[in-house]
Amino acid sequence: MTYSIEKITTLIGAHRYGENESDVAFILTDSRSLCFPEETLFFALQSDRNDGHKYIPELYRRGVRNFVVAHVPADWAERYPEADFLEVADTLTALQRLAERHRDEFDIPVVGITGSNGKTMVKEWLYQLLSPERFVTRSPRSYNSQIGVPLSVWLMDAHTQVGIFEAGISKPGEMEALRKMIRPTIAVLTNLGAAHQENFGSMEDKCREKLVLFRDARTVVYNADDALVSRVVREANLPGEPIAWSRQDANAAFYVSNVEKRAAMSVVSYIYKGVAGSYSLPFIDEASLTNSIICAAVALQLGLDRETLHRRMGELEPVAMRLEVKEGQHGCTLINDSYNSDINSLDIALDFMNRRPDHQGRRRTLILSDIYQSGEAPEALYKEVSDLALKRGVEKFIGIGPQLCAQAKEIQVSEKFFFHTVEQFIHSEVFRSLHDEVILLKGARKFGFDQLTELLVNKVHETILEVNLNNMVKNLNHYRSFLKPTTKLVCMIKADAYGAGSVEIAKTLQDHRVDYLAVAVADEGVTLRRNGITANIMIMNPEMTAFKTMFDYDLEPEVYSFRLLEALIKAAEKEGITDYPVHVKLDTGMHRLGFDPVADMEQLIDRLKHQNAIIPRSVFSHFVGSDSDGFDDFSARQFALFEAGSSRLQAAFDHKILRHMDNSAGIEHFPERQMDMCRLGLGLYGVDPCTNAILHNVSTLKTTILQLRRVPAGDTVGYSRKGRIEHDSVIAAIPIGYADGLNRRLGNRRCYCLVNGQKAPYVGNICMDVAMIDVTGIDCREGDSVEIFGDHLPVTVLSDVLETIPYEVLTGVSTRVKRVYFQD
Ligand SMILES: *Cc1c(COP(=O)(O)O)cnc(C)c1O
Numbered sequence: 001m002t003y004s005i006e007k008i009t010t011l012i013g014a015h016r017y018g019e020n021e022s023d024v025a026f027i028l029t030d031s032r033s034l035c036f037p038e039e040t041l042f043f044a045l046q047s048d049r050n051d052g053h054k055y056i057p058e059l060y061r062r063g064v065r066n067f068v069v070a071h072v073p074a075d076w077a078e079r080y081p082e083a084d085f086l087e088v089a090d091t092l093t094a095l096q097r098l099a100e101r102h103r104d105e106f107d108i109p110v111v112g113i114t115g116s117n118g119k120t121m122v123k124e125w126l127y128q129l130l131s132p133e134r135f136v137t138r139s140p141r142s143y144n145s146q147i148g149v150p151l152s153v154w155l156m157d158a159h160t161q162v163g164i165f166e167a168g169i170s171k172p173g174e175m176e177a178l179r180k181m182i183r184p185t186i187a188v189l190t191n192l193g194a195a196h197q198e199n200f201g202s203m204e205d206k207c208r209e210k211l212v213l214f215r216d217a218r219t220v221v222y223n224a225d226d227a228l229v230s231r232v233v234r235e236a237n238l239p240g241e242p243i244a245w246s247r248q249d250a251n252a253a254f255y256v257s258n259v260e261k262r263a264a265m266s267v268v269s270y271i272y273k274g275v276a277g278s279y280s281l282p283f284i285d286e287a288s289l290t291n292s293i294i295c296a297a298v299a300l301q302l303g304l305d306r307e308t309l310h311r312r313m314g315e316l317e318p319v320a321m322r323l324e325v326k327e328g329q330h331g332c333t334l335i336n337d338s339y340n341s342d343i344n345s346l347d348i349a350l351d352f353m354n355r356r357p358d359h360q361g362r363r364r365t366l367i368l369s370d371i372y373q374s375g376e377a378p379e380a381l382y383k384e385v386s387d388l389a390l391k392r393g394v395e396k397f398i399g400i401g402p403q404l405c406a407q408a409k410e411i412q413v414s415e416k417f418f419f420h421t422v423e424q425f426i427h428s429e430v431f432r433s434l435h436d437e438v439i440l441l442k443g444a445r446k447f448g449f450d451q452l453t454e455l456l457v458n459k460v461h462e463t464i465l466e467v468n469l470n471n472m473v474k475n476l477n478h479y480r481s482f483l484k485p486t487t488k489l490v491c492m493i494k495a496d497a498y499g500a501g502s503v504e505i506a507k508t509l510q511d512h513r514v515d516y517l518a519v520a521v522a523d524e525g526v527t528l529r530r531n532g533i534t535a536n537i538m539i540m541n542p543e544m545t546a547f548k549t550m551f552d553y554d555l556e557p558e559v560y561s562f563r564l565l566e567a568l569i570k571a572a573e574k575e576g577i578t579d580y581p582v583h584v585k586l587d588t589g590m591h592r593l594g595f596d597p598v599a600d601m602e603q604l605i606d607r608l609k610h611q612n613a614i615i616p617r618s619v620f621s622h623f624v625g626s627d628s629d630g631f632d633d634f635s636a637r638q639f640a641l642f643e644a645g646s647s648r649l650q651a652a653f654d655h656k657i658l659r660h661m662d663n664s665a666g667i668e669h670f671p672e673r674q675m676d677m678c679r680l681g682l683g684l685y686g687v688d689p690c691t692n693a694i695l696h697n698v699s700t701l702k703t704t705i706l707q708l709r710r711v712p713a714g715d716t717v718g719y720s721r722k723g724r725i726e727h728d729s730v731i732a733a734i735p736i737g738y739a740d741g742l743n744r745r746l747g748n749r750r751c752y753c754l755v756n757g758q759k760a761p762y763v764g765n766i767c768m769d770v771a772m773i774d775v776t777g778i779d780c781r782e783g784d785s786v787e788i789f790g791d792h793l794p795v796t797v798l799s800d801v802l803e804t805i806p807y808e809v810l811t812g813v814s815t816r817v818k819r820v821y822f823q824d
Contacts, residue, residue: 001105001157002268003026005066005084008041008157011101011287014096017072018084026152029095029147030472031055031353032511037063044069045147048331048485050513052091056080058228062164063706066283068094074514078362092146099150105154109302110163112184114210116193117662118291119144119166125295126164129312135159140344141204141321144168146177153181157705159376159593161300165214170196172205186298187217187240191290192229207232214238221245221297223290224252245293245300254297259289268292277306279313292316317445322822324351325504328456331362336453338384341371341444352823353440356507357532362394362436365719366413367452368423370401374699389413396437400425400447409674410550416467419593422448426455449672452467458818463703463736465813466790467500468500469508469823473698475684477663478695482671483678492681496525499741499810500685500699501819503531508823510535522546525555538583547571551580556617558594560585562600565607571593572613578810581617586645588621588638597621597645605652618658619646639673667690687806700790701741701813704756705732705782708775716764717772723747723764732760734786737769741813742788743802747771751801755780755785816822 007689009016015410017322025039031051034040042064044052055081056067060737065083072085088094103110107490112128113119113675120142127136137160139152142191144166146822152165167232169179192207200206212218214233224230224244233242246252247259250271257276258269269278281292292313299309320338328334337349338418346368353364366389370382382404390412397413399405405418419425422443439456442447478490491514492498495506506517506528518538519525523536526549544567550557551572559565559582572580584604587594595604608616620641625631639661646659658676664683666673668690682689686698711731717723725731732755738744747766751757762774773786789809799806 002039005086006096006530007042008604009086012068012097014068014088016084016086017076018080018086019067019083022065022084027060027095027098027151028064028524029140031059033357034059034062035347035351035388036203038065040064041066042089042355043394045091045095046070047467048823049480052572079239079672089449092203095147095150096177096181099153099184101179101580102155102156103515106163109185110165110182111180111186111188111302112167112213112297113188114167114169114186114213115190116195118190118287118294118730119168120321121287121291121319122188122190123164123166123320125291125316126226126787127340128316128608129295129299129309130162130302131292132312134161135376136162138164139166140348142168144178146174149181152749154729155272159301172209175260176290177222179213179215182213182525184223185215185303186219187214188294188298189214189223189229190294191223192226203228204232209234211236211238212692214356215239216240219301220242221294221301224249229622234749244296253626254293254300256293256399261317268296269750270296270677270682272297272300273610277310279310283318284317286760298634314817321824323349323824324658325821326457326483327818328439329458331356331398332434332436332455332456333362333438334441334456335438336447337440338445338453341369341442343381343388346371346385346442347388347392349440349442350388350394353438354392355511356438357510357534358438362438364393365396365434365437365439366394367398367400367406367439367441367443369447369449370403372444379410382410386413394440398425398430400443401779412771415496426452430554430556438752462706463701463740464818465499465501465816466700467819467821468506468698468700469504469821471506471686472508472684472698473512474498474513474696475698476680479667479678479683480678482667483674487674488515489513490538490660490676490677490679491684492517492518492663494518494520494681495811496524497681498685499813501821502528503533504819504821506533506535507531520575522549522553522555529555539596542568549577550576551577556581556583558585558593559584560587560595562595562603562607565604569607569611569613573611576768578612580614582614584616584619584649586619586621586642588641588645590622590624592622592807594621595645597641601645605649609652615655616649616653618656618660619649619730620660620677620679621622621646621663623663623666625768626663626669635670639670663689682807685810687795692806694794697791697794699795699813701736701788701817702790703734703786703788704785705775705780706735706770707733708780708782709733711786718747719767720763720765724774725763727776729763729774730765730778732773732775732780732786734771734773736771736788736817737767739768739814740817741764741809742771743798743809746798749774751798753789754793756784757792760786 005022024041026036028042029045060080068086068091071086071089106536130136137156143152157205165182169175221239221243222229224246243253245254247256255271260267265280266284267280324336326334335353339345343641396477397411397416417430425431459659491509493502493505498500516536516538520541530712537555537559539555586597587595596734650657660677662674662678664681667678686695687693699755711725713727713731715725736742747762749761752761755775755778758778760775763772763774787793789798795806795809799809
């Protein structure tokens with residue numbers, strides 16, 4: 001489905017500059033995701049942090065011709081002769097308006113889903129239940145925001161028979177815009193939880209806001225067992241037919257009369273509109289159960305016959321939300337995306353791969369299974385796959401499944417291979433010869449991609465550090481929200497990004513356009529450069545022996561003493577380098593490193609003025625206690641000293657020297673001292689240094705139970721017979737020890753880990769590679785997962801026991817523990 005630019009001008013009420021006729025099929029809001037320039041309409045969105053108008057020159061150069069803008073560039077006719085600019089008062093509103101008008105084209109059932117949890121799962125399961133015969137258009141992944149919803153709604157096309165869209169809000173007033181775009185015929189509230197409560201007066205206020213989605217829906221689906229939700233729905237006097245589900249009220253439209261949990265499945269009996277039925281579900285957890293009930297109610301409402309519903313419920317697959325990045329064998333990196341296979345999620349995964357830089361030479365390979373998407377002819381579908389793969393830089397294509405084999409000619413990637421099954425691929429020469437590639441694995445579970453991934457990843461020691469990149473970005477945005485749009489940001493990724501792994505963290509930060517990355521030593525910077533990081537990099541502890549390396553790799557050193565300054569100037573002069581950027585550190589009270597902001601300034605300025613090998617790019621100092629009110633007077637003195645010293649330096653030069661002092665705690669505690677730039681460290685990794693609370697948890701250290709044994713009262717566990725067993729106990733051995741970073745002082749019941757959500761104390765001395773934990777009374781098996789710290793057990797619990805700071809625990813996780821990265 002395409003729209004002429006003339007039609008779009010009318011639909012969004014724009015003033016048009018330019019008269020080039022063209023048709024638009026794609027909408028773009030993020031310039032980095034450009035794929036098909038000729039048919040793309042770019043919306044120059046503006047936020048506090050960024051302005052899409054900045055990217056117009058680059059996008060024009062890359063072939064984009066249609067732009068929705070808030071202000072037309074000066075002399076547009078000369079600079080962009082082939083372009084059309086549609087000028088509107090507000091570009092986000094225009095994007096939403098276009099989605100609304102697009103929605104008007106469809107007189108089909110549309111399901112709108114809101115709620116604090118479960119939106120994506122319900123959406124994906126509904127898709128699994130309906131898609132075998134109906135062409136469903138749904139939000140890709142969790143595109144449910146003010147920008148994500150219009151992009152999702154835009155995906156509906158002539159084939160679409162059912163739309164399923166998520167609506168996510170975080171503030172009052174947001175739902176109305178989403179409702180107007182989705183205009184659900186069936187509106188669903190999955191549940192009401194605590195998320196985003198800080199922005200709402202009460203739970204009731206939040207509930208009312210979410211229920212704005214219900215306003216004109218023909219059917220509204222909600223949980224009758226939640227008294228608050230029920231009451232608010234009643235009071236809202238909605239015109240739609242209420243389909244309340246309940247496990248208590250036999251009069252509810254969808255009454256769940258019984259739930260029977262067996263070993264690995266549940267059987268749900270229900271009465272829907274007076275008729276009894278039952279289905280089995282291959283899950284037993286409560287969340288899955290609730291989500292299945294919602295899906296059943298909606299699917300029946302959409303006219304799916306019961307027999308089909310019951311059968312497909314039994315075949316539901318788990319919804320993998322994550323894109324994982326793992327080290328593979330033979331120099332490969334694996335990006336594993338087992339999220340339902342369809343063209344939109346394929347595009348998102350390809351975009352992710354394409355945006356992550358890689359060092360020279362590694363090919364980008366796509367391993368893809370057949371895509372089931374009813375309603376589209378396979379030729380057209382796989383031609384589209386091929387176009388996407390080519391545009392997103394795929395150099396090698398491996399197709400698995402009968403459909404792909406049949407459509408092999410549609411795939412235009414030069415190096416391509418096809419196999420009917422994963423088995424055949426695994427036994428082929430193509431599989432054996434995979435090496436030094438970045439591999440995106442995108443395949444449906446039923447093709448056995450799990451098995452494939454297992455073979456391709458490095459055999460890991462069962463202990464891993466899971467790093468949640470989404471949450472890191474949330475933390476980044478949290479701290480950015482304290483900053484003025486013009487304030488720059490340095491992200492501290494020293495000590496291997498506080499243990500999280502600097503390369504992948506740097507790739508994500510670079511993609512989010514942070515201004516500087518900072519590492520401790522030159523080698524850390526070299527590693528980043530070798531992995532394709534092009535962002536500015538600062539070296540905080542430059543070694544005198546590494547100046548040449550820094551010049552070669554464009555790494556900008558900190559200078560903190562005259563000795564270092566002289567050596568650096570000499571080294572730069574020897575290489576014939578001029579104006580090499582450096583960062584001057586002043587000591588305002590830490591008394592660690594730095595020039596004296598009073599006594600040294602004259603000599604420092606004089607020396608810098610009488611050479612041209614290096615120039616000061618920034619000047620900075622570090623607070624001693626920005627995390628605590630108790631040091632506010634001292635901090636003020638530090639700041640005054642810094643202001644005076646840095647002003648003298650600036651006054652001596654014509655070019656702008658960036659001034660910075662705030663670290664994570666400083667950003668929060670004294671945002672008024674943000675100056676030109678801030679340095680974000682611990683906060684990025686999810687620990688609020690002021691309160692020790694966890695913002696969005698980034699790192700989770702996990703392991704598995706190796707062995708379980710019963711130990712009778714009176715026996716001991718571990719070295720030196722330290723672990724005395726008082727009562728008959730069950731003891732589990734886990735493959736993590738002090739050599740992995742599990743501090744020995746946590747042993748002897750001073751701390752605990754979590755096994756299936758329950759606390760299991762460390763028993764006896766922690767060994768080098770293994771520890772023993774007490775799991776008496778905990779339902780667990782060998783192979784079960786154990787959380788050392790992370791999502792459910794804050795790292796600060798460990799650091800408190802150890803009487804240290806979370807920094808030490810995070811950076812102590814040894815490099816032999818594999819890092820696994822994921823993002824939704
Ligand atoms: C590590 C470091 C930071 C970051 O500190 P956090 O407390 O982790 O935010 C800032 N500045 C300098 C000079 C640092 O060494």
